[in-house]
Amino acid sequence: xxxxxxxxxxxxxxxxxxxxxxxxxxxxxxxxxxxxxxxxxxxxxxxxxxxxxxxxxxxxxxxxxxxxxxxxxxxxxxxxxxxxxxxxxxxxxxxxxxxxxxxxxxxxxxxxxxxxxxxxxxxxxxxxxxxxxxxxxxxxxxxxxxxxxxxxxxxxxxxxxxxxxxxxxxxxxxxxxxxxxxxxxxxxxxxxxxxxxxxxxxxxxxxxxxxxxxxxxxxxxxxxxxxxxxxxxxxxxxxxxxxxxxxxxxxxxxxxxxxxxxxxxxxxxxxxxxxxxxxxxxxxxxxxxxxxxxxxxxxxxxxxxxxxxxxxxxxxxxxxxxxxxxxxxxxxxxxxxxxxxxxxxxxxxxxxxxxxxxxxxxxxxxxxxxxxxxxxxxxxxxxxxxxxxxxxxxxxxxxxxxxxxxxxxxxx
Numbered sequence: 001x002x003x004x005x006x007x008x009x010x011x012x013x014x015x016x017x018x019x020x021x022x023x024x025x026x027x028x029x030x031x032x033x034x035x036x037x038x039x040x041x042x043x044x045x046x047x048x049x050x051x052x053x054x055x056x057x058x059x060x061x062x063x064x065x066x067x068x069x070x071x072x073x074x075x076x077x078x079x080x081x082x083x084x085x086x087x088x089x090x091x092x093x094x095x096x097x098x099x100x101x102x103x104x105x106x107x108x109x110x111x112x113x114x115x116x117x118x119x120x121x122x123x124x125x126x127x128x129x130x131x132x133x134x135x136x137x138x139x140x141x142x143x144x145x146x147x148x149x150x151x152x153x154x155x156x157x158x159x160x161x162x163x164x165x166x167x168x169x170x171x172x173x174x175x176x177x178x179x180x181x182x183x184x185x186x187x188x189x190x191x192x193x194x195x196x197x198x199x200x201x202x203x204x205x206x207x208x209x210x211x212x213x214x215x216x217x218x219x220x221x222x223x224x225x226x227x228x229x230x231x232x233x234x235x236x237x238x239x240x241x242x243x244x245x246x247x248x249x250x251x252x253x254x255x256x257x258x259x260x261x262x263x264x265x266x267x268x269x270x271x272x273x274x275x276x277x278x279x280x281x282x283x284x285x286x287x288x289x290x291x292x293x294x295x296x297x298x299x300x301x302x303x304x305x306x307x308x309x310x311x312x313x314x315x316x317x318x319x320x321x322x323x324x325x326x327x328x329x330x331x332x333x334x335x336x337x338x339x340x341x342x343x344x345x346x347x348x349x350x351x352x353x354x355x356x357x358x359x360x361x362x363x364x365x366x367x368x369x370x371x372x373x374x375x376x377x378x379x380x381x382x383x384x385x386x387x388x389x390x391x392x393x394x395x396x397x398x399x400x401x402x403x404x405x406x407x408x409x410x411x412x
Contacts, residue, residue: 001102005094008101009081015121018147027123027156030111034127036134038141041071042267043157047145047186048165050306051199051256054248054285055165056142057089058260062279063140064088066271071133072142073154075125078287078300078403079410085129087136100128122146126153150188161267162189162217163259164198166252168305183207192216197262199255220266222258229254232317242273245281249289250313287402289313292409295321295392296384300399304334307341310396314345322391324348326379326405327369329397331360338397339368346394350383352376354404376401377408 002008019026044059046052056072063070070088077083082091085100092100104124112118119127126146133141143159145152167183183204190196194217200208205221212219229251230236236245237254239261246257257280264271284290287300289310301310314323325346329335342349349369353359354376366372373379383393395405 001105002098005098005101008098008105011105012101012121012124013081015118015124017121019117019120019123021151024151024153024156026115026117026119027126027153029115030107030119030123030127031130031156033111033114034107034131036130038130038134038157041133041138042140042161043159044140044142044263044267045145045154045157045159045162045189046142046165047149047152047163047189049168049182049303050309051165051252051259052144054253054256054283054288055163055259055263056144057283057285058246058257058280059142059263060086060089061283062260062264062271062276063142063268065275065279065282066268068139069136070140070142071129071136071138072144073126073129073133074144075122075146076399078399079407084125085132087133087138092132096132100132103131104128120153123153130157145186145189148182148188149186151185152189155189158191159189159194161263162194162196163263164189164196164200165256165259166305166309167200167204168303168308179204180207184211187211190215190217194218195266196220197259197266198222199259220262222255222262224255227254227258242277244277247281247284249317250309251316252309252313287399287406290406292395292406293384295387297392297394298402298406299394299396300402301338301396302329302333302399304337304341307338307396311341311345314394318392320390322347322388324350324383324387324391324393326350326352326376326383326393326395327397328352328354328376328401329362330356330358330400331362332358333398335362335397336365336368339365342396343368350379352379354401356400356404358400376405380405380409 046055060070060072072086075084085092108118143154145154196219199222226240228238234245239258287298290298292298301307323346325342350371351369352373
């Protein structure tokens with residue numbers, strides 16, 4: 001048991017992140033032992049390669065405007081560990097988090113004694129979220145899939161609504177190296193009598209329809225022909241002849257917002273269009289084209305699919321600006337592929353490093369960029385101090401890099 005939160009977080013973060021598995025038996029067994037009652041709350045499951053966090057934010061802010069108590073579970077965190085478990089978009093308080101980790105620590109010992117093995121980090125975190133939301137008696141849970149879908153720890157519940165955002169190539173080692181195999185994994189969240197709403201591209205529609213029919217679920221696709229973009233900054237769009245505005249930047253955010261709109265219409269027909277509009281317009285998602293200082297943006301476009309969306313955004317929203325990019329990423333990503341896309345919209349690219357135990361040197365890529373500055377804070381200070389009018393500084397790459405830079409710039 002732990003007296004200090006930092007010790008508790010150190011323990012849980014030291015647990016194996018994901019354990020190999022071919023089913024969810026271990027997680028089901030653990031959930032059954034907890035005897036939780038989540039039957040009185042609605043449950044929304046959000047999967048996809050990119051856009052999950054934004055969709056969770058849109059949903060949460062709309063539901064909050066309606067006066068509902070919303071538990072939202074996302075990963076990973078940007079600045080502080082508490083971000084993973086929120087109620088009404090407020091991080092779990094330190095004392096509650098300490099109590100929760102102590103509770104799951106004791107439970108893990110009992111589980112290991114009865115089952116013969118301990119739980120993984122993500123399994124423990126997911127159970128913690130369920131425990132907390134049951135205790136706090138939230139009205140609705142918005143739960144983001146951690147990895148894939150079918151074998152994800154969050155997939156032990158039967159959700160009232162399933163949402164799947166865009167699908168791209170990421171986590172290929174775990175999910176497969178084709179869009180179809182990745183889509184199949186994410187479709188694993190769908191169960192009998194479930195309802196799925198999705199923004200996946202049209203070429204994946206036949207696979208989605210086939211799977212929904214096989215499991216006995218219903219499905220709805222967001223139709224791009226019903227969308228008309230009005231402006232880039234601020235981002236305004238028409239959907240089904242209703243005008244909406246969001247704070248987040250990028251055309252891809254329109255589809256994310258439409259997914260939230262349709263999800264709310266399906267689960268809460270009593271929520272008015274005005275409430276939906278107010279919720280969307282107030283929604284934020286840190287680290288997604290977040291303007292941290294004037295003309296300085298953070299974006300965690302941590303794979304090539306997200307970087308392609310970022311490229312489109314910069315071509316549209318910042319076409320009259322000179323773009324400087326400060327970039328770094330963990331070595332397990334397709335760093336070279338990401339940099340190739342960055343070159344298509346950036347005028348100047350600076351490669352840097354950052355302190356992380358998983359960081360693998362990427363200085364062999366220095367010939368692919370304009371400049372290499374090893375110290376990330378020195379790089380930022382140089383670039384920020386020389387920023388002129390009609391110039392934009394973008395800090396992007398790994399989410400861990402974005403989190404580190406955000407903490408340094410914000411002084412967290």
